[in-house]
Amino acid sequence: MKTKTLRKDKVNIITLGCSKNMVDSEVLSGQLMANEIDVVHENKKKDHNIVIVNTCGFIDKAKEESINTILDQVELKRKGKLDKVYVTGCLSERYKQNLETEIPEVDAFFGTMELPLVLKQFEADYKAELVGERLLSTPKHYAYLKISEGCNRTCSFCAIPLMRGQHVSKPIEQLVEEAKGLVRKGVKEVMLIAQELTYYGLDIYKKRDLPRLMHALADVEGLEWIRLHYAYPHKFPLEILDVMKERPNICNYLDMPLQHASDNMLKAMKRQITQRDMEELIDQIRTKIPDICLRTTLITGFPGETRQDVEDVKSFLEKHRFERVGIFTYSHEEGTSAYELEDTLSSEEKEARAQEIMEVQQEISYEKNQEKLGKTFKVIVDKKEAGRYIGRTEFDSVEVDNEVIIQSAKPLKPGEFVQVKISKAYDYDLEGEVVTTA
Structure with a gap:
């Protein structure tokens, strides 16, 4: 041009x-x-x-x-x-x-x-x-794999369907080829992403087919970690857990945004699920995979949210003790059904509520990290920063979760797997020493 x-x-x-x-x-x-x-x-x-x-x-x-x-x-x-x-x-x-x-x-x-x-x-x-060919913007040892586009859900707060359209799954064969291409570039870990993972396959295979995709990707030689992000809790296909348990290269990690814990808010958000439904699902997940890392995302400040609703969220976190939690403050978006509701809370009050909830989670995270002291974990090395190596366990995704500060007597390379014995634990991070290569 x-x-x-x-x-x-x-x-x-x-x-x-x-x-x-x-x-x-x-x-x-x-x-x-x-x-x-x-x-x-x-x-x-x-x-x-x-x-x-x-x-x-x-x-x-x-x-x-x-x-x-x-x-x-x-x-x-x-x-x-x-x-x-x-x-x-x-x-x-x-x-x-x-x-x-x-x-x-x-x-x-x-x-x-x-x-x-x-x-x-x-x-x-x-x-x-060139379908699947990409110039990676991530370090070459990990990449995101988008398995579908768009979303058919009608959550009242979300404008994503307005911007991304209806759900469209990519064929399994195409995704397997993409994964193989990523491995050829040096990728060892892929994070499966979509607006809604559990909806995968309904449009092209007429059933929820994420378990079959997981099996197919787990067969890709050289792919050491497969991680699941953005799984909707309503009609959650429990077969996912069977595959996770069966295939060692699928991380015991599940990112399942719940958005709230109060039944009033869940109904107003049009989440198609109740607190009791969520509790039963969490119990099923933890029973099948006791050492799973559960990550969730919450929204605070939705129109009509009361102090009791905030207390419900805090009690819910204290009861179920998620390993990872992220919080957004509600944003009043044109075109969504929630836009018709009056957005009465100030941004300061929304932030204050988010901080209040995160203080509960911070304590939970600290306690869970303390439980890891003296234990050894497989860790992927992400980078060297300020003279220290930084990595992650299978229970941590990139950027949003905990990191492991690695002490090593020998040089390490990004993408290398090592066994690290944890010697220090903080609110959100761990520190330990390499005991042997993984």
Whole structure:
């Protein structure tokens, strides 16, 4: 494509938001590379002349970050440091017309499913034969594997279906080939992601087929860890646990966002489940896999939330003692059914409630970490930072969970597995020494 300069185009992709967005950016990068276009992720050298901002539109904070990032890039273009600025992703999908009016300096806006149109800006063709080929933005030893797109759920707070559309599963054969390709690149751990993992297969196989996919991926040689993210609790397919128990390379880890624990809030959120249902499911999961790591996500400050609802969440956490918990404050999103409700709580009160709940979880996390003292765990080395090696156990996912500070007498490499004996335990992290290679 023609630009203001004579130098060869170099594209920098800035990714905001979730891991699903990251995969989209990696796929876009792979397509650009296949068309002989120089592309990088989050370029620190600043020797690029074109920027693509892959935006998030999930909640207010994410939208604000996306808009600020776009404005920063537009300012660089105004100063002559960039030739082109393109915007894609969820924010662009949802607010394209508004953005075109408010930020006309952007050269083009694209939705979440318009990859071929993005490529046309570079006089590049979408290459169908490259399905699964990606330029990884993660360290080469782990990657995210998106098994489906979109969501059919109708949670009252969530705008994802407005931005990502209805649920569409990828065929098992395609996902296996993607996984094999990732292993060839050096990947040892994949994190299965989707808006809703347990819905997998209903559209193309007419049944919930995540267990069969798990078996197929577990057969991929060289794939040492497979991790499950974003499993919806309603109609949870318990066969998942049988596969987890049977296949050693599937981590004893389950990310199951519950969003709340009060029946009043669960009903208002249209979660299709009660507190008792969730408790029964948790009991079934822990009975089948006693040493499983359960991660959940909660929302505080939903319209109508009372002090009693907050107390219900705290009691629920104290009773079920999740290994990992994340909290969002409610964001009032246009187009969702909850938008019709009055958002009465201030952002300060929402944050205060979130902090109150996390203080309960912090104590639980500390106590659970103390139980690990003197025990030895298989740990994957992620990086070396400030002279120390940092890694994770099978009970910890990337960025959102605990880390292990590793003491080692010999040099270690990212992606290497080692056995680490835990000598210190903190609220959210562990520390230990390598006893032997895994």
